[in-house]
Amino acid sequence: MSHPYAKRAFLDLNYVLAGIVLIILFCIPGLINDPYIWGILVMANIYAAFGISFDLLFGYAGLAVLGFGLFVGVGAYTAAFLNLYLGMPPFLTMPIAGLIGAIFGLLIGIPCLRLKGLYLALASFAAAAICEKLVIVFNDITYGREGLSGLDPISFGSFTNYYASLILLLVSIGILLIIVKSKLGLILKSICDDEPAAQAVGVNTNRYKLITFLISSFMGGFWGSFLAHYMMHVGPGVFGLHMAITIFMVTIVGGVGTIIGPVGGAYLLIIMNELLRGIGEIRLLIYAVITIVIYLLLPHGIVHPTMTFVLNGVKKMLNVLGIRGAEDNGASGDQESV
Amino acid sequence: MGLLEIRNLYKVFSGLSAIENVSFQLEKGEIVGLVGPNGAGKTTLFNLITGFLTPSQGQIEFKGKRIEGLRPYKIVKKGISKTFQIPKPFHSLTCLENIVVSMISNFDGARGKKDGIEERAVEILDAVGLKGKGGMLPGELTQGDLKILEVAKALGTDPELLLLDEPFAGLSLHEIEQLAGITRSLHEKGLTLIIIEHKLRELMKIVQRVHVLNFGVTIADGTPEEVTSNEQVIEAYLGSGRTSFASA
Numbered sequence: 001m002s003h004p005y006a007k008r009a010f011l012d013l014n015y016v017l018a019g020i021v022l023i024i025l026f027c028i029p030g031l032i033n034d035p036y037i038w039g040i041l042v043m044a045n046i047y048a049a050f051g052i053s054f055d056l057l058f059g060y061a062g063l064a065v066l067g068f069g070l071f072v073g074v075g076a077y078t079a080a081f082l083n084l085y086l087g088m089p090p091f092l093t094m095p096i097a098g099l100i101g102a103i104f105g106l107l108i109g110i111p112c113l114r115l116k117g118l119y120l121a122l123a124s125f126a127a128a129a130i131c132e133k134l135v136i137v138f139n140d141i142t143y144g145r146e147g148l149s150g151l152d153p154i155s156f157g158s159f160t161n162y163y164a165s166l167i168l169l170l171v172s173i174g175i176l177l178i179i180v181k182s183k184l185g186l187i188l189k190s191i192c193d194d195e196p197a198a199q200a201v202g203v204n205t206n207r208y209k210l211i212t213f214l215i216s217s218f219m220g221g222f223w224g225s226f227l228a229h230y231m232m233h234v235g236p237g238v239f240g241l242h243m244a245i246t247i248f249m250v251t252i253v254g255g256v257g258t259i260i261g262p263v264g265g266a267y268l269l270i271i272m273n274e275l276l277r278g279i280g281e282i283r284l285l286i287y288a289v290i291t292i293v294i295y296l297l298l299p300h301g302i303v304h305p306t307m308t309f310v311l312n313g314v315k316k317m318l319n320v321l322g323i324r325g326a327e328d329n330g331a332s333g334d335q336e337s338v
Numbered sequence: 339m340g341l342l343e344i345r346n347l348y349k350v351f352s353g354l355s356a357i358e359n360v361s362f363q364l365e366k367g368e369i370v371g372l373v374g375p376n377g378a379g380k381t382t383l384f385n386l387i388t389g390f391l392t393p394s395q396g397q398i399e400f401k402g403k404r405i406e407g408l409r410p411y412k413i414v415k416k417g418i419s420k421t422f423q424i425p426k427p428f429h430s431l432t433c434l435e436n437i438v439v440s441m442i443s444n445f446d447g448a449r450g451k452k453d454g455i456e457e458r459a460v461e462i463l464d465a466v467g468l469k470g471k472g473g474m475l476p477g478e479l480t481q482g483d484l485k486i487l488e489v490a491k492a493l494g495t496d497p498e499l500l501l502l503d504e505p506f507a508g509l510s511l512h513e514i515e516q517l518a519g520i521t522r523s524l525h526e527k528g529l530t531l532i533i534i535e536h537k538l539r540e541l542m543k544i545v546q547r548v549h550v551l552n553f554g555v556t557i558a559d560g561t562p563e564e565v566t567s568n569e570q571v572i573e574a575y576l577g578s579g580r581t582s583f584a585s586a
Contacts, residue, residue, distance in 0.1 A: 031461075160550065183438070183442045186431060186435055186438060186439050187429050187439055187442065187443065189428060189431055189533060190428040190431065190436075190439045192430070193427075193429050193430055193431070194408070194426045194428060194429075195430040196390070196422075196426065196444075197426035197491075198413055198426070198428070198439070199390075199409075199410040199414075199421055200388065200390075200419070200422070200426070200438060201414065201419070201440030201444075201491055201492070201494065201495055202410075202411045202414035202415055202419075202443035202444045202495050203411055203439065203443045204409075204443075205411070208582055209378075257430075262541060293540065301347075314443070319348045
């Protein structure tokens with residue numbers, strides 16, 4: 001009997017493709033012996049983590065929390081305080097920063113439960129902006145606009161930093177994929193699709209929105225602390241508009257509501273940002289134009305169409321080679337199949 | 339004691355009474371029509387019963403317990419479910435997942451009952467005539483099937499009282515017959531139903547009793563025959579000067 005979920009089932013070729021991408025990512029330090037490149041990829045991994053955490057809120061629960069930088073900033077400053085003032089090592093500051101991020105997630109989430117769309121985006125961004133100003137005002141402990149420097153790094157080796165960020169990113173992706181493929185994921189999608197309809201079938205929408213805030217803000221805080229330790233510095237900019245927009249763009253360009261999408265978005269945008277660095281400030285304009293063009297041409301993000309294209313190519317190749325089963329097993333065009 | 343008792347219910351929006359001193363009792367196993375011209379307050383009454391609106395005054399009791407002012411999800415867990423006039427499926431989920439969502443929400447906290455949810459959701463799909471459509475997205479369904487999916491979602495919450503808001507609106511005769519058959523079958527299985535419907539001919543064939551609202555006020559309550567011959571009802575629907583629905 002065919003399973004009712006058959007239409008949305010994972011595809012073997014997707015696993016193969018994901019495996020190939022993983023092997024490439026794990027082999028990069030061996031293939032490209034350049035710590036500068038590894039550094040760029042670490043940043044891509046960090047922004048990918050921010051993107052997937054934001055995607056849970058935005059793409060699954062429909063919560064446009066533009067002020068996601070708040071959780072990143074809280075995590076980064078928590079790590080800085082614990083590390084610089086209490087001497088805690090990164091492996092302790094990171095989970096604690098996640099917990100503090102989650103507490104802020106609750107504090108922001110509860111009053112924001114009644115807000116939707118643009119109002120939620122503005123309210124959450126205002127909360128982040130207030131934190132940015134507070135950090136500047138309490139400069140005795142935060143060192144104001146200069147920020148706090150001299151945090152212990154994740155590792156002094158670029159090689160280790162790269163693998164630490166990659167493995168933690170994979171763990172984060174794994175956790176979020178388990179969540180969105182579970183019944184919680186279904187409920188979040190139902191809230192995102194139509195909140196009154198979800199309430200009408202008995203979904204306690206506020207409860208699930210708060211759970212999403214908790215998970216997402218924990219991850220934001222955790223990865224904010226990773227960023228702080230990696231940069232060995234944290235400044236008020238983590239709460240700012242640039243951070244908010246970057247996380248938003250990473251998610252939109254990669255593909256909203258996919259979890260995997262923002263990883264592709266982060267790699268594309270962070271690498272593109274570095275490639276354009278040589279041409280000065282005009283790169284920001286080019287960067288913005290490319291992003292808008294991608295968004296206009298591929299409104300569902302780059303990752304899903306790219307994977308479909310590659311999988312269709314593989315399918316055709318397998319068919320040409322006479323390998324049976326490829327036709328039934330190929331890309332269905334379903335986002336969830338990624 | 340009835341399954342549902344509404345006593346002296348009022349709902350006022352900015353000084354305008356949408357529901358005014360409505361009292362209504364429903365026995366277990368009844369199937370009742372709720373009718374009235376546009377703006378009579380029918381959907382408002384549904385929203386008050388299901389917690390989407392809070393009454394300005396009055397009481398709503400379900401199985402002897404007050405429920406007015408409770409949040410919608412709590413009312414669903416007590417055993418009242420409703421469908422929307424315009425179907426509101428979860429578009430990014432398959433038909434089966436639409437029902438699974440309503441089932442897992444209903445069984446929150448009841449550990450052990452979550453086993454076999456998918457299988458039971460398939461049973462509901464089969465029972466309402468959507469067999470083989472579990473993997474389809476709502477956007478791929480006909481209007482008739484969307485209405486049926488709306489009923490299936492409500493059934494997923496395992497209700498004792500089901501409120502259907504204009505289930506026949508926008509459907510062909512064949513689709514109406516299909517949905518009317520499903521409604522009859524649910525009633526025969528013991529489900530209590532209230533149906534808002536403008537298509538009176540079809541409605542009168544399946545209900546035992548009709549409650550009529552006009553401008554938020556109850557103007558009649560009785561069997562389909564009594565109601566269709568009630569002068570106030572005829573005037574509300576057809577205007578003064580008419581003497582029966584048949585002459586319209």
